[in-house]
Amino acid sequence: MDSSSAAANSAKSEVVETRLSGYDLLLHPGLNKGTAFTEEERDAFALHGLLPPHVGNLEDQLERRMKAFDGETNSFDRYNFMRNLQDSNETLFYALITGNVEKFLPIVYTPTVGEGCQRFSETWLKPRGLFISYPNKKRIDQMLADPRYDKVRCIVVSDGERILGLGDQGAGGMGIPIGKMALYTALGGVHPEHCLPVLLDVGTDNEDRLKDPIYIGWRSKRVRGQEYDDFVEAFVSAVKRRWPHILLQWEDFAGSNANRLLERYRDRLCTFNDDIQGTAAVATATVLGAVQATGIPMKEQRIGFLGFGSAGIGIANLLLAAMKEDGLSDEDAHKQFYPVDRYGLILAGQAGLRPDQVRYARKKSDLAGWTLSGSEQVSLADVVRNAKLTVLIGVSSQAGAFTEEIVREMAKHTDRPAIFPLSNPTSKSEATPADLTKWTNGRALIGTGSPFPPTEINGKTVEFSQTNNSYIFPGLALGILTSRAKHVSDAMIMAAAKALAALSPTLKNKEASLLPPITDSRKVSLPVAEAVGQQAIAEGLAGVADEKSFEKELREYVWEPVYRPYVRLND
Structure with a gap:
């Protein structure tokens, strides 16, 4: 299927009809063409004088914006530059990204979007998407009813509680739905008019945000319990009334809510959680790539996790399904997993386990014959040494947790250890790929959550796969x-x-x-x-x-x- 030629043919025949003119047309980010309006269009839409006399084209504008972008001195300023461009000329914004994905993806999304969320209040200028705050619970239908949303077909929604590895950012979490929706369009070709970012503002427990005089969110501690559930229910019900066939993506909800909300609503509407299912899909694809590289069948992989919340469990569930497809029974497939959280290896009978963690808890009898470090907890180092892992996945947000000792121990037992420090942003990565390469003498198969530069080992330049949900x-x-x-x-x-x-x-x-x-x-x-x-x-x-x-x-x-x-x- 040649989608590029089909899209090009469609673009040639499509004509945009609008009643907007003058300033109103130029201020509409989805319609503004800037200097690329033709002389005939300037006549028809009363644009003479509002634009400089030069009649340009998209290629001219791309060159001009690229030069301005390169003139910014740091990643956050570049992020802010792109956000302002998105709010003034969407076509130009997306043309920049699609033509230079490797350059712009780390700016408009991870890792820079993390700082964008932390500093959202100081940079917010123009409305994009919807802030639905708890005090406005009774106005949700009214907010969704605006005719500008008639063409919406998909929503990304967050409550801002678990933004990447940065925690609760309150209303600043809106940077994530905006960034995700931008990639729906830039990388998936979904029409911008079909995309609606939403932030459910139920307050924040981040004291820095609450004390910040310029914080733009609802200045309150987070609503929890039944009140929270009722608010989410009101939102989902209103969305379903407004758009019966909507696609709703949940994003960056805390682990205590993420799985619960997905299970509650997945049969009521078309919905998925990218932190759980998207992360699982890209991680599984990366592991399958490692299977192809090592020749070790999927059913023989021994997989360890550091961090076993919603993302880790989602990855484990999909890898489990892949193992069962490769011939293992459910019971035998579970034996291939070793989940480690902040209290060490998750063991059956351990207090405070969630139901979805219990499925993967190891029995103490599984540790028969293990040599342990002597502490009450079974550490990641203990697991690596005794289980002889072939795959190690990090979703813990613990920077540097994959230590040299752990990595070298893993490399003793498998020729090509597959190691995936997936935590975002870069500052939360469990290890740098340069270190992993050095500690394994270039043998490690590496996938990272954030982009890292290539490194050199034994005179050879090695590039790393970014295991990115995009x-x-x-x-x-x-x-x-x-x-x-x-x-x-x-x-x-x-x-x-x-x-x-x-x-x-x-x-x-x-x-x-x-x-x-x-x-x-x-x-x-x-x-x-x-x-x-x-x-x-x-x-x-x-x-x-x-x-x-x-x-x-x-x-x-x-x-x-x-x-x-x-x-x-x-x-």
Whole structure:
């Protein structure tokens, strides 16, 4: 399927009709073309004098904005530059990203978006998305009813409580839904008009935010318990009334709520949680890439986790399913996992375990014959030494937790240890890939949550796969929207993971990176979308008639950031 030519043909024939003119047209980020308005359009829309006389094009503007971007002195200023550009000219904003994914992805999303959330109050200028605060609970229907949202087809929503590895950012957490929705468009081709970022402002327990005189959020401690649940219910019910066929993505909710809300609503509307399911899909694809590189079958992998909250459990669940597909029983598959949290290896009977953690708790009898360090807890070092892990996954937000001792011990027992420090942002990574490479003499297969520069080992430059959810969620959303899926099944998430794994460079070269270059993210989204849509059809969850209808919908849907000709409508 040649989506690029189909989209280009669509772009040539599409004409934008609008009643806006003058300042109103230029101030609309989805319609503004800046100096690229033609002479005829300047006549028709009363733009002469409001624009300089030069009539340019998108290529001119890209060169100008790139020069200005490069003139910024640090990542946060570049992030702020791009946010301002998004709020003034969306087409130019997305054209910059799609043409330079590797350069712009770390700016508009992780890791820089973390600082963007921390400093959101000092930089907020223009409305984008919806802030739905607890005091406005009775006004949710009214807020959603605005005609500007008539074309919305997908929402990313957060309550700001667990932003990356930075914790509670309150209203500043809006930076995450804005960033995610930007990648829906830049990497998945979802039309910007179809995207709505939402922040559920239920207060914050971050004292720095509450004491900050310029904090823009609701200045209150977090609402919890039944009041919180009732508020979320009011939001979901209002969304369902407004858009019966909406796609709703949950983002950066605390572990105590993330799984619970997903399970509560996954059968009521089309919904998924990227921290749980998107992270699981990209991590599983990366592990499958390691399987291809090492030749060790999936069912023989011994997998350790540092951090076993919502993200870790989501990854484990999908890897468990992959092991069962490879021939293991459920009981035997569970024996391949070693989850470690802040209290050490999770053991059966341990106090305070969540139900989803209990499934993976190890029995004390499993430790028979182990040599332990002597403390009451079974440490990660103990697990690595005794279980002889082949895969180690970090979702703990504990910087430096994969120590030299642990990594060297792991490398003693497996020729090519697969080590994935996935915590974001960079400051929270469990290890740097340069250290992992050095400590294993270049043998480690590495996937990181944030981007890291290449390193040199034994005279060879080594690049690292960024195990970034952006490989998955834009294509997942695109497949859901174009197949008109009613729900998001576990099999659809697995289909996305397998589609990404099928693109692993290790299929052709066992020494290659585990994932395609991040520059190919937009290309990756199409096969992921195809796999997701086909799985939805196979399960009877799709709203399209058949695969032929789905492929037609997919070809015609993808939005490209190019300028279209405008025609003025009369009042």
